[in-house]
Amino acid sequence: MKEEPLAGMSRRRFLKIGALAGAGLTVGIYLGTGGERRKPPTEVWPDRKGYLKPNAWVCVGPDESVTVRVNHTEMGQGITTALAMIVAEELDADWANVRVDIAPAEALYKNPAFNCQMTAASTSVQTSWDPLRRAGAAARQMLMAAAARTWDVPIGECRTERGVVLHEESDRRLRYGELVEAAAKLAEPEQVILKKRGSFRIIGHPIPRLDTLEKINGSAVFGIDVRVPGMRNATVVHAPVFGARVVAFDATAVGQMPGVHKVFEISSGIAVVADTFWQAKTAAENIRIQWAAEEREGLSSEALRTRWTGLCGTKGKSMFRQGDVEQAFEGAARTIQAIYELPYQAHAAAEPMNCTAHVEKDRCEIWAPTQNQDGAQEAAARITGLGYDRIVVHTPFVGGGFGRRVTVDYVAEAVEISKAVRAPVKVTWTREEDMRNDFYRPAVLGMLEAALDADGRPIAWKHRIIGPDHMAHQLPRLIPTSLPYGIPRALRNTAGALASMILPRIVPGKKAIEGAAPLSYALANVAVEYVHDDPGIPLGFWRSVAFSQNVFFVESFMDEIAAAAGRDPLELRLSLLNPALRLTDVLKLAAEKANWGQPPPANWYRGLAAYDFHGTHLAAVADISVGKNDRIRVHRVVCAVNCGVVVNPKLVAAQITGGIAFGLTAALKSRITVTKGRVDQGNFDDFPLLRMDEMPDVEVHIVPSAKPPTGIGESAVPIIAPAVANAFFTATGRRIRKLPLCP
Amino acid sequence: MPSIKVNGKRYEIEIDLQTPLLWYLRDHLGLMGAKYSCGIAECGACTVHVDGEAVLACVTPLEDVVGTSVTTIEGLAGNMADALFDAWTAEDVPQCGYCQPGQIMTASAFLSRNPKPTDAQIDEAMSGVLCRCGTYSAVRNAIHRAARRLQP
Ligand code: FES
Ligand code: FES
Numbered sequence: 001m002k003e004e005p006l007a008g009m010s011r012r013r014f015l016k017i018g019a020l021a022g023a024g025l026t027v028g029i030y031l032g033t034g035g036e037r038r039k040p041p042t043e044v045w046p047d048r049k050g051y052l053k054p055n056a057w058v059c060v061g062p063d064e065s066v067t068v069r070v071n072h073t074e075m076g077q078g079i080t081t082a083l084a085m086i087v088a089e090e091l092d093a094d095w096a097n098v099r100v101d102i103a104p105a106e107a108l109y110k111n112p113a114f115n116c117q118m119t120a121a122s123t124s125v126q127t128s129w130d131p132l133r134r135a136g137a138a139a140r141q142m143l144m145a146a147a148a149r150t151w152d153v154p155i156g157e158c159r160t161e162r163g164v165v166l167h168e169e170s171d172r173r174l175r176y177g178e179l180v181e182a183a184a185k186l187a188e189p190e191q192v193i194l195k196k197r198g199s200f201r202i203i204g205h206p207i208p209r210l211d212t213l214e215k216i217n218g219s220a221v222f223g224i225d226v227r228v229p230g231m232r233n234a235t236v237v238h239a240p241v242f243g244a245r246v247v248a249f250d251a252t253a254v255g256q257m258p259g260v261h262k263v264f265e266i267s268s269g270i271a272v273v274a275d276t277f278w279q280a281k282t283a284a285e286n287i288r289i290q291w292a293a294e295e296r297e298g299l300s301s302e303a304l305r306t307r308w309t310g311l312c313g314t315k316g317k318s319m320f321r322q323g324d325v326e327q328a329f330e331g332a333a334r335t336i337q338a339i340y341e342l343p344y345q346a347h348a349a350a351e352p353m354n355c356t357a358h359v360e361k362d363r364c365e366i367w368a369p370t371q372n373q374d375g376a377q378e379a380a381a382r383i384t385g386l387g388y389d390r391i392v393v394h395t396p397f398v399g400g401g402f403g404r405r406v407t408v409d410y411v412a413e414a415v416e417i418s419k420a421v422r423a424p425v426k427v428t429w430t431r432e433e434d435m436r437n438d439f440y441r442p443a444v445l446g447m448l449e450a451a452l453d454a455d456g457r458p459i460a461w462k463h464r465i466i467g468p469d470h471m472a473h474q475l476p477r478l479i480p481t482s483l484p485y486g487i488p489r490a491l492r493n494t495a496g497a498l499a500s501m502i503l504p505r506i507v508p509g510k511k512a513i514e515g516a517a518p519l520s521y522a523l524a525n526v527a528v529e530y531v532h533d534d535p536g537i538p539l540g541f542w543r544s545v546a547f548s549q550n551v552f553f554v555e556s557f558m559d560e561i562a563a564a565a566g567r568d569p570l571e572l573r574l575s576l577l578n579p580a581l582r583l584t585d586v587l588k589l590a591a592e593k594a595n596w597g598q599p600p601p602a603n604w605y606r607g608l609a610a611y612d613f614h615g616t617h618l619a620a621v622a623d624i625s626v627g628k629n630d631r632i633r634v635h636r637v638v639c640a641v642n643c644g645v646v647v648n649p650k651l652v653a654a655q656i657t658g659g660i661a662f663g664l665t666a667a668l669k670s671r672i673t674v675t676k677g678r679v680d681q682g683n684f685d686d687f688p689l690l691r692m693d694e695m696p697d698v699e700v701h702i703v704p705s706a707k708p709p710t711g712i713g714e715s716a717v718p719i720i721a722p723a724v725a726n727a728f729f730t731a732t733g734r735r736i737r738k739l740p741l742c743p
Numbered sequence: 744m745p746s747i748k749v750n751g752k753r754y755e756i757e758i759d760l761q762t763p764l765l766w767y768l769r770d771h772l773g774l775m776g777a778k779y780s781c782g783i784a785e786c787g788a789c790t791v792h793v794d795g796e797a798v799l800a801c802v803t804p805l806e807d808v809v810g811t812s813v814t815t816i817e818g819l820a821g822n823m824a825d826a827l828f829d830a831w832t833a834e835d836v837p838q839c840g841y842c843q844p845g846q847i848m849t850a851s852a853f854l855s856r857n858p859k860p861t862d863a864q865i866d867e868a869m870s871g872v873l874c875r876c877g878t879y880s881a882v883r884n885a886i887h888r889a890a891r892r893l894q895p
Contacts, residue, residue: 075839076837076838076839076840076876077838078838208832208835209835209837211837211840212831212832212835212836212837213828213832214840215837215840215843216816216828216831216832216836216837216840216843216844216847217776217816217817217828218774218775218776218777218815218816218817218844219776219817220840221775222778222840222841224775224778224779225769225775227773227775233770258759275770276766276770276771277766277769277770277779278762278763278766278770348875349839349841349875350778350780350786350788350839350841350842350873350874350875350876351778351780351839351841352779352780397839397840398839399778399780399839399840399841400839400841400875400876402875428779430782431780431781431782431783650835654835654838654878654881657877657880658838658876658877658878659877660877661874661876661877661879662875662876662877683781683782683783683785684781684783684785684786684873685783685785689873689875690877690879691870691871691873691879692865692866692869692870692872692874692879692882692883693866693867693870695877695879695880697880698880
């Protein structure tokens with residue numbers, strides 16, 4: 001099967017890194033150095049003797065087993081189930097025989113959205129849809145061809161059904177397992193025939209997840225549960241102030257502690273290696289460390305807020321412009337303005353950062369709960385000097401990623417420590433280290449202005465975003481692994497180093513304005529500007545990234561316009577949308593299902609929000625009540641979504657519901673603040689998460705669609721904050737422009 | 744020698760009795776079902792049963808549980824366990840799954856005290872078990888489902 005560009009696949013989520021790094025580097029592609037080569041598909045199934053291995057994605061055993069290789073990390077989104085469903089559908093497999101297997105780090109398993117093996121940006125289903133359908137179909141065709149040969153009948157007379165090839169005329173049937181040997185001798189077909197959408201019996205159905213049993217009986221192995229013979233347990237103490245280096249440390253107090261093997265400095269802090277985690281943690285608390293003074297010691301959230309408020313009046317870099325905004329404002333009947341602000345946020349995945357590594361002289365094995373297998377492999381290669389073919393990356397179950405585990409700092413630590421102590425080591429961070437050494441969702445200020453005409457119609461829109469940009473932090477980290485395979489590592493890392501010097505200057509803005517521009521609403525005059533100001537707090541990808549900020553601004557301000565013009569928020573939005581747009585459909589559907597326009601139950605108030613998340617369209621209506629001290633209770637959220645073809649409606653509903661819980665935590669409860677360069681929060685007592693009694697009933701309505709699938713995992717996070725804030729306005733007449741509401 | 748029963752098996756404790764039960768289970772006995780997430784009694788991921796009661800293993804020093812009988816998710820068995828596992832499967836509860844052993848251990852201790860709970864009672868009993876993935880509604884539904892099945 002030839003590789004072809006994927007229909008409908010979106011690369012817009014990231015800059016085209018390869019192109020950015022310069023065409024000159026592409027000559028390296030075919031040099032294939034240090035094990036950095038692309039294995040043929042047959043080599044990625046070394047332990048499947050006697051199986052049909054038509055490609056890198058699926059193999060069929062003589063025991064009827066169907067194994068689907070998943071090149072994505074299972075971190076709760078159900079991707080193993082969804083991708084297995086796609087293959088099983090086209091293979092016409094018996095679902096009861098389908099198993100999954102998480103792919104090792106291999107060139108074949110790169111995510112085409114980033115040219116590296118990574119689970120991020122809700123791209124898994126959209127980028128896998130086409131290749132996995134083809135992979136399943138190819139295997140099915142080979143099994144049919146084998147049966148046709150065996151029976152000496154034309155292949156056109158054969159058909160398949162749930163793991164069996166049938167020849168109806170002669171009433172013969174053979175199970176896939178019985179055909180494996182013969183099929184394995186055939187070449188993979190050049191052309192594959194895909195099923196008709198109408199004949200799907202797996203895709204689109206609410207199939208139960210494949211991983212439930214092991215996750216409820218305690219047998220699922222997460223990164224933190226990995227055990228390797230001879231393994232030690234370690235923990236790391238990081239600088240309390242971002243970027244501070246160790247000057248000296250005194251570990252005399254821990255020398256006698258039972259089980260403690262070694263205390264030493266690593267690139268990112270002080271490592272403590274012991275027999276058990278508890279011993280390592282206890283020892284870590286008894287080490288005295290002197291850290292070098294850091295200029296970031298002066299950093300505080302309050303000071304940043306003042307500085308950014310001052311910057312609201314500064315003209316920023318123009319990121320999007322249409323019409324003549326200035327003239328429209330001059331001729332306006334009235335104008336309104338609002339400033340919104342959002343704090344830094346931590347990922348706070350349930351499973352703290354951890355990684356197990358075993359570095360030996362000529363090989364290295366890593367068990368990394370990561371969203372970025374290639375990044376993990378590259379980090380290990382850099383530290384050990386070994387080629388990629390000597391570095392095995394296993395991905396266990398992951399207790400929540402949300403974008404944190406794209407950054408592989410904790411993987412590098414495990415490799416560095418294992419190399420130093422010459423033994424397998426599991427590094428586990430305490431919750432406090434996890435929360436204080438995150439790559440945060442940036443804090444940001446948004447200033448919005450609108451001009452209305454005499455009829456209360458918005459005619460112009462200005463949006464200025466002030467704050468740091470996560471991409472300036474992350475691109476230099478991502479570049480070395482995103483370059484084409486085969487480029488020597490030295491060159492990769494030079495490119496990464498160069499990028500870290502240049503990119504922070506040229507990149508800012510492109511990704512920080514996502515969700516702000518282009519505006520979904522049809523206004524003739526729009527200007528979106530970005531004022532880049534980065535205090536240096538480490539930033540990363542936080543589920544839904546800049547949408548989590550800009551959608552709050554845009555959808556809150558839309559309501560402010562409605563209120564100023566005395567118009568219904570739904571009516572105003574619909575009046576600004578092309579009726580044929582998907583967004584119109586989801587708005588109407590959510591409004592209808594939530595009985596928008598009818599009075600809600602006593603003491604309940606309604607708010608709505610809608611947006612386009614990279615082609616996934618969502619709308620939601622939230623019903624809330626407001627108690628003493630403005631305590632908000634969200635009772636019900638009715639959400640409508642259009643995400644193209646739905647592989648599994650159960651998984652979509654779970655991701656929407658979970659996304660709303662995640663967004664609601666940030667809207668109502670959690671925030672990261674900084675005082676004197678130190679993160680103030682450390683655990684769930686001061687970074688509170690949503691609890692069961694605070695969880696609203698979430699209703700999910702899916703708009704049927706035959707379009708290729710778009711992303712779902714992050715899409716719902718931004719919807720809840722503006723919907724709740726707008727409902728709060730209906731309840732109280734007061735605007736929420738700063739989150740979280742009840743920290 | 745102080746001893747403890749875990750999932751029906753007796754162990755002599757040879758380590759510092761100040762060690763939290765959680766790390767004894769995980770790093771000494773290799774029972775990885777109870778999870779570490781906060782370490783300060785804020786999340787419920789480490790919930791196990793001590794003589795049938797739900798206990799947060801991360802803040803329970805071994806000295807407090809010497810001579811008791813501990814059950815972890817790996818050892819949960821019987822009618823209650825079957826009802827819970829079946830209900831959790833039917834509702835497809837877990838997302839990442841990390842909090843789920845704690846959810847189930849808490850639910851099981853709760854249901855044995857209150858076999859016919861209301862939504863509000865479930866919320867109250869379960870509000871100490873955090874789920875960053877937001878599976879709360881599914882957990883609540885699964886508890887109701889298990890309760891229905893356990894009705895005489
Ligand atoms: S780990 Fe014990 S309550 Fe959180
Ligand atoms: S399922 Fe992920 S934390 Fe609960």
